[in-house]
Amino acid sequence: MLPSANHDLARLLSVLHQSEERILAWQSALTASRALPPEHGGDGELAKAQWLETLLQSLAITDLKRFDAKDARVSSGLRPNLICRIPGQSPQTLWIFSHLDVVGPGDLSAWSHDPWSVHRQGDLIFGRGVEDNQQGMVSSLLLAHALMTQKITPRLTLGLVFMADEECGNRFGLSHILASAPQLFSEHDYYLVPDFGRPKAELIEVAEKATCWLKITTQGEQCHASTPQKGHNAFVAGSAIVLALSQELPKRFPESNPLFSPPYSTFVPSRHEANVQGINIVPGRNIFYLDCRILPEIPPQRVLEAVEELVQTISQNYGVTSRVTLEHEQRASAMDATHPHLKVLQEAVKAVYGLTPRIGGVGGGTVAALLRQRGLPAMVWACLLDTCHSPDEHASLTAIQNDSCVFAQILMQGHD
Numbered sequence: 001m002l003p004s005a006n007h008d009l010a011r012l013l014s015v016l017h018q019s020e021e022r023i024l025a026w027q028s029a030l031t032a033s034r035a036l037p038p039e040h041g042g043d044g045e046l047a048k049a050q051w052l053e054t055l056l057q058s059l060a061i062t063d064l065k066r067f068d069a070k071d072a073r074v075s076s077g078l079r080p081n082l083i084c085r086i087p088g089q090s091p092q093t094l095w096i097f098s099h100l101d102v103v104g105p106g107d108l109s110a111w112s113h114d115p116w117s118v119h120r121q122g123d124l125i126f127g128r129g130v131e132d133n134q135q136g137m138v139s140s141l142l143l144a145h146a147l148m149t150q151k152i153t154p155r156l157t158l159g160l161v162f163m164a165d166e167e168c169g170n171r172f173g174l175s176h177i178l179a180s181a182p183q184l185f186s187e188h189d190y191y192l193v194p195d196f197g198r199p200k201a202e203l204i205e206v207a208e209k210a211t212c213w214l215k216i217t218t219q220g221e222q223c224h225a226s227t228p229q230k231g232h233n234a235f236v237a238g239s240a241i242v243l244a245l246s247q248e249l250p251k252r253f254p255e256s257n258p259l260f261s262p263p264y265s266t267f268v269p270s271r272h273e274a275n276v277q278g279i280n281i282v283p284g285r286n287i288f289y290l291d292c293r294i295l296p297e298i299p300p301q302r303v304l305e306a307v308e309e310l311v312q313t314i315s316q317n318y319g320v321t322s323r324v325t326l327e328h329e330q331r332a333s334a335m336d337a338t339h340p341h342l343k344v345l346q347e348a349v350k351a352v353y354g355l356t357p358r359i360g361g362v363g364g365g366t367v368a369a370l371l372r373q374r375g376l377p378a379m380v381w382a383c384l385l386d387t388c389h390s391p392d393e394h395a396s397l398t399a400i401q402n403d404s405c406v407f408a409q410i411l412m413q414g415h416d
C-alpha cells in the first residue's frame with residue numbers, strides 16, 4: 001500500500017472511532033420509522049428508505065438509484081430498494097448489503113422499553129431493528145459518511161445496497177434488484193452481508209442450509225364445546241401433527257455436517273394462526289407453520305414427502321383432513337471456502353478485532369444465498385450479539401464502529 005493510502009486509512013479509522021453520537025442519532029431515526037412488512041402488520045419500508053436517501057444526498061453522493069418493486073399491500077404501492085456508490089480508484093467494488101425491513105416486536109410486555117424508541121445503557125442500544133439489520137446499515141453508512149466528509153477516494157469503489165423484504169422472502173427486495181439490474185454485480189467484486197455474526201466477530205459464514213416454510217391447514221368440524229362429539233376438533237388434531245413433526249423429522253433426517261451450527265437439520269413449528277373467538281367453541285380449522293432448515297446434502301423434496309406422509313396419517317386417525325403448502329423456499333448455498341476474498345476479510349477482522357475468524361456454515365438464510373446462486377462470492381460477517389427477533393433486541397456501539405473499521409480496511413487495502 002502507498003504511504004498516502006496508509007495515511008487515508010488512518011484518517012478514516014480515527015473518524016470512525018468517534019461515531020457514538022452519530023450512531024445514536026441514526027439508529028434512533030431508523031428505529032422510529034417502523035419498517036414492518038405487510039406480513040407483520042406494517043406498511044413497508046418507504047419512510048426508512050426516504051430517510052436514507054436524504055442522508056446520502058446530504059453527503060453529496062450522486063450515484064444513487066432506486067429499484068422499487070410494486071406491492072399493492074402497502075399504502076404507497078412500493079417496496080423500495082436503494083443503491084448508492086462512491087467511486088474508488090478501481091471499478092472493483094466492495095458491496096455491502098443491508099435490509100430495511102424489521103420483524104414485529106412480538107409480545108410488548110416482554111420489552112423493558114418501547115421497541116420503537118432507542119434506549120441506551122452503557123455501550124448497548126436497545127430497540128427493534130438496532131441489530132437486525134441496522135447495525136450493518138449504520139456501520140456501512142458510517143464508512144460512506146467518513147469517505148465523503150474526509151474527501152478520501154478509496155482504492156475500491158464502495159457500493160451500499162439497502163433492500164426491502166428480507167424477512168419475508170426477498171421477492172420485493174434483492175430478488176427484484178437482481179432481476180432489474182444484474183449488470184451491476186461482477187464476480188470480481190467483494191460481497192459482504194453483515195446480517196449474521198458472532199459476539200466476538202469470530203465467524204465468517206460461507207454456507208447456508210436450505211430454508212422451507214410450510215403451512216399446515218387442518219380442517220375438522222366446528223361445534224359447541226359442551227358437545228364435542230358432534231364435531232372434529234381441528235386444534236387437537238393440529239397439535240398431534242405439531243408433536244409428530246417435531247419428534248419424527250429429526251429421527252428421519254439425522255445427518256450431521258460439522259460446517260454448521262447446529263450440525264443437523266432443524267424442523268421448528270413456529271407460527272400458529274388465531275382460531276375461534278369463544279372459549280365455548282370447538283375449532284373447526286387449525287393453521288400452523290413449520291420452519292425447516294435443511295442440510296445441503298438432503299434434498300428438500302425428501303423432507304416435504306415425509307411431512308406430507310406424517311400429516312396425512314395423523315389426520316386420518318383424528319377424522320380430519322389436512323393440506324400442506326410450501327410458503328417459501330430458499331435453496332442451500334455455499335461459496336468456495338478457499339476463495340481469496342475470505343483471506344482479505346480475515347485479515348481485516350484480525351486488524352480490528354485481534355482474532356482470525358473461522359469459516360463455517362449456518363442455518364441461514366441471508367440474502368447471501370441469492371448472490372451465491374448467481375456465482376457471486378458472498379461472505380456473511382459482522383460482530384453481533386445475536387439478539388435479533390428477540391424482545392430487548394440490542395447492539396453494541398463499539399461493535400458498530402469496529403465493523404465499519406473492518407469495511408474500511410477492505411476498501412482501502414483489498415486486492416484480488
Ligand SMILES: [Zn+2]
Nearest residue numbers: 099132133195
Ligand atoms: Zn436480518
